[in-house]
Amino acid sequence: MKRIRSILLALTSLVAMAKAAAAVEISVLYPQPYLYQAPIEEIVKAFAEKHPDIQVKLLAPTKSYEEAASAVLRSAVTGAMPDVAFNGTNLMHLFVDRKLGVSLEPFVRTEKDWDKQGYVPGMVSTGVVGGQLYGLPFALSTPIMYVNVDLLKRAGGNPDALPQTWPATLGLAQKMTNKEAGIDGSYMLWTTTGNYLWQELLFTHGGEMLSGDGKSVGFNTPAGLKTFEILNDLVTRGGMENLTDEQATQAFIAGRIGLYFASSARVNSLTKQIGSRFELRTAPFPSPQPDSKVVSGGANMMIFAKDAEKQRAAWEFIKFAGGPVGQTVMVRHIGYIPSNQIAIDTAEMLGNFYRDNPNMRTAITQLPRATRWLGFPGPNSLKAIQVIYDGMESVVAGRAAPKEALERTVTLVQAQLPK
The missing domain is CATH 3.40.190.10 (Periplasmic binding protein-like II)
Structure with missing residues (x-):
């Protein structure tokens, strides 16, 4: 046997x-x-x-x-x-x-x-x-706004009437900021891969990445300038610090950031890590118009x-x-x-x-307004993406004014496009 x-x-x-x-x-x-x-x-x-x-x-x-x-x-x-x-x-x-x-x-x-x-x-x-x-x-995913409801209420905000435009959002972030208590009113994950959040700012303001023939930069416009102005406003009015992705995320989880702008991909992860520290809500990304385009990628x-x-x-x-x-x-x-x-x-x-x-x-809820997440044409696509990262970082770090950052970014991205 x-x-x-x-x-x-x-x-x-x-x-x-x-x-x-x-x-x-x-x-x-x-x-x-x-x-x-x-x-x-x-x-x-x-x-x-x-x-x-x-x-x-x-x-x-x-x-x-x-x-x-x-x-x-x-x-x-x-x-x-x-x-x-x-x-x-x-x-x-x-x-x-x-x-x-x-x-x-x-x-x-x-x-x-x-x-x-x-x-x-x-x-x-x-x-x-x-x-x-x-x-x-x-x-x-689509970019969304994550809200620390506890900090919102302390600042006199209404969680059932969250801001929908940038002026209202920045005003709320300013009220939520309390540097003495170690509280920043806002943070945008501008380092997100592929200039994702930068494209969101550009598209919601009606901007274009490229000209119609794809040979020239398309964001040398008021909409392009707005992307850098909002980053600057988040720093000067919204209390945003120049943090890494990991630092900002951990600060939000710890309850030290009021409004956190990032991809909806993070909902589950943030929910689990925040636990009972504070009440978390999500809201649509701020836009100038209710029907403005939202990048999806x-x-x-x-x-x-x-x-x-x-x-x-x-x-x-x-x-x-x-x-x-x-x-x-x-x-x-x-x-x-x-x-x-x-x-x-x-x-x-x-x-x-x-x-x-x-x-x-x-x-x-943002899908009906979704538009494609885009890349730059040609072999230097990754280099062009890095140029925009550098432009954003110069504003967030306070080394360049929005107009200066835009002009430099336009020139350097143009140099990476196919001739």
């Missing part, structure tokens, strides 16, 4: 080894582990249960979308690109222009029930470059695998991550907007979740 049992165990082990050997392995790169690590690891685990024939190997994550893009471009030179990468929607053109990304059009055509799988068309359109689909949305999943078998396996993985199960996992971990309608409409997935979590609904 013992011998039979040993033989059976050996056979079982051999079968398992054979299955593992036959499995297709795909490598996956993603950025911002503080946001994405937990949901992606859970999605990979759920995917493995449904697709035991596909093994997903997660590569060491990068700090930002820009670093992920640089990693993909470097690996293209060495011939070791990831099979799948989560890229910022504003940077997809970098890979399409170099013919590195794989078009998803052939895979979509093989899906007989594509229109019944729940992928929201408007969000899927964020993956279109040059008229072809190159990425499926994983996590999209985040991560799209792109395929870089060259082998046909790996491409098919990669397609199954990104479909799953963008499908009802993957999107439910993603939203429950972070505050991004789901891109799958089945997940949104199904009570036990996200339907009841949104009903019970009003702070999560704020970003969705």
Whole structure:
């Protein structure tokens, strides 16, 4: 009997080894582990249960979308690109222009029930470059305002009538500021990847990043100047300090910042970390007009695998991550907007979740006004992004007036655009 049992165990082990050997392995790169690590690891685990024939190997994550893009471009030179990468929607053109990304059009055509799988068309359109689909949305967001209701009430504010315009918002932030008590009235995460919050300021004021032909800077305008003026006002009127992302976030969690402007991706994380320290509410991002544009961006999943078998396996993985199960996992971990309608409409997935979590609904209310998160054209896109970071930092640090910062930024970005 013992011998039979040993033989059976050996056979079982051999079968398992054979299955593992036959499995297709795909490598996956993603950025911002503080946001994405937990949901992606859970999605990979759920995917493995449904697709035991596909093994997903997660590569060491990068700090930002820009670093992920640089990693993909470097690996293209060495011939070791990831099979799948989560890229910022504003940077997809970098890979399409170099013919590195794989078009998803052939895979979509093989899906007989594509229109019944729940992928929201408007969000899927964020993956279109040059008229072809190159990425499926994983996590999209809109900028919102986070409010420390306790500090708001101390300053005489009404949590049920939160400010909607910048003059009203700055006035409230000024009242909330109490430097002697270590309280800053506001902070905007201007360092957010891809100039995300800067684009929000620009687009809500009716500005453009580029001229119509894409060859010239488009923000050398009053709207462009407004982006730097608001940053300056946040410092001079709203009490904003020149802090890093981590410093500002921890200060807000500790109850030392009144109004905190950031991506809706942080709702769940902030809610958990704040706990019972103070009452947290979210509100739409301040805008001059109720119908002004709101930038929406985040991560799209792109395929870089060259082998046909790996491409098919990669397609199954990104479909799953963008499908009802993957999107439910993603939203429950972070505050991004789901891109799958089945997940949104199904009570036990996200339907009841949104009903019970009003702070999560704020970003969705801004979707009718959403516009795309953009990147600069040409090979120097990442350099142009850094130029804008430098311009913003010069204002926040008090080294340059808004007009001076705008003029310098316009000149330096223009130098990075294709001739």
